[in-house]
Amino acid sequence: MLLAKTLRSSTFRLALIAIAAFGLIVVAIMAYVYFGTIAYVESRVGDAGDHSGFTAMIELAMAAIAVLMLVLAGLAAVLVTRRTVGRIEEINATSRAIMLSGLDRRIPLRGSHDEWDRVAENLNQMLDRIETLMGEVKQVSDNVAHDLRTPLTRMRGRLEKAYHHERNGEADAGLIGDTIADLDAVLGMFASITRISEIETRARRSAFRVLDLAEIAEEVVELYDAAAEQVATRLSLAGDREVAITGDRDLLFDAIANLVDNAIKHGRAGGQVTVTCRSTDSGPVIEIADDGAGIPADQRDHVFKRFYRLEQSRYTPGNGLGLSLVAAVAGLHGAGIALHDNAPGLTVRLSFPATS
Incomplete structure (x- = not known):
């Protein structure tokens, strides 16, 4: 499965393109060396000797070198790409697990301290920060609900009491005053939350x-x-x-x-x-x-x-x-x-x- 993903990955395609470009350069160098060597031998020996054996040996050596370099380059491309794809798959698998189960999962580290470990460490730290912020949001939501329950319950009680009794100017004025005070407290709470959020987003510099x-x-x-x-x-x-x-x-x-x-x-x-x-x-x-x-x-x-x-x-x-x-x-x-x-x-x- 991993090998199939490796061969289909864009990293592998880029590696093949790089190998092809490198191969063209090597072929050009080898052709220059081959023809240069043949020309040098002919200029020194001339037509007196048979050069076919020497030419065949050079051609075989260059072909062997070309095949060996091609094999080594392909093997290196597969191994490097496989390693890269493997680390990316670990990150993808952890991301999918987090989306399904929650923020308690973390990307495994291999202890190699390479760039992939550093990426994993940064992502894990980001997940830690997100988990902390989500916990704080939940705590704030619970506290807001708790702190709002008391003034809202008092206001409802006063209004219900006034609804079921006859109108009395002095009592109604006191009820309205107490209700306004509770509403001011609630509005003050929300104003404080809004102001803190504004400050934390650096909107006041x-x-x-x-x-x-x-x-x-x-x-x-x-x-x-x-x-x-x-x-x-x-x-x-x-x-x-x-x-x-x-x-x-x-x-x-x-x-x-x-x-x-x-x-x-x-x-x-x-x-x-x-x-x-x-x-x-x-x-x-x-x-x-x-x-x-x-x-x-x-x-x-x-x-x-x-x-x-x-x-x-x-x-x-x-x-x-x-x-x-x-x-x-x-x-x-x-x-x-x-x-x-x-x-x-x-x-x-x-x-x-x-x-x-």
């Missing part, structure tokens, strides 16, 4: 310009100062007074605001939240530190996923999209995110590339 990160952080601190006072939290700004950065001002403001808002919500009541901006040799850095309960080390890799919420924060306001937006903004700006123990509390560090 057109707004990049040179900015002062410390100035943006100062505006965020001023905005959340009243919210911090309500829970007796001291919110302060530290570090360098000017930190140059290239980026989107609105997105950076939103990312820092989300981190500060989380630090205030999950920090210790009456505690301290500090926003620090610094210019380092490797680039601008901003840190948001609180003294709350922090995040367990085994969950720090998950908190930036969409809708992911820690167990202790499930009963606080929010939809689990804030840190996902921070991760999207960081990715757009080429920044790294690191979570560190603040003993007690948590420090979130965004490290941006140096401004060129």
Whole structure:
């Protein structure tokens, strides 16, 4: 079966064309050598001797060489093409299995570390990435369905209750207000999802310009100062007074605001939240530190996923999209995110590339 596919493959046809072209060149060279040799012998010996034996020997040698080269070239073409077709068939077979059964299959590697192994490794890595993305899509879909169920159920309950009771202006106004609030929460969730997707597709790089990160952080601190006072939290700004950065001002403001808002919500009541901006040799850095309960080390890799919420924060306001937006903004700006123990509390560090 494999031999039949080898003989029908386009690679084999190309090999035959190459062999034919090479053969023509070899024939031309051999003809030149043959006739040149005969002419040289005749010029030296002349007509005095019989050259038929010598000529026959040269002709036989050249014919043998031509047949041998033809056989070797054909054999090499079949072997090389068979190997190529074999690897392609492995990829095709795995592709068919994936289409039939799912993304759990991978292309086998032969350990030769040649170009076919590299192609297989790249395809396997692509399959790993697709499987991860499909898992994330399923998780997001499940979380969206779960988070939408509660507000939609509340809205339906209110409307059904109002439908079965007599009209009451004051009660109806309260019902409408509560329903609008739930609808705003649902619409806000979808707006956040859309914005994160927009950021992840790099659709916002057109707004990049040179900015002062410390100035943006100062505006965020001023905005959340009243919210911090309500829970007796001291919110302060530290570090360098000017930190140059290239980026989107609105997105950076939103990312820092989300981190500060989380630090205030999950920090210790009456505690301290500090926003620090610094210019380092490797680039601008901003840190948001609180003294709350922090995040367990085994969950720090998950908190930036969409809708992911820690167990202790499930009963606080929010939809689990804030840190996902921070991760999207960081990715757009080429920044790294690191979570560190603040003993007690948590420090979130965004490290941006140096401004060129």
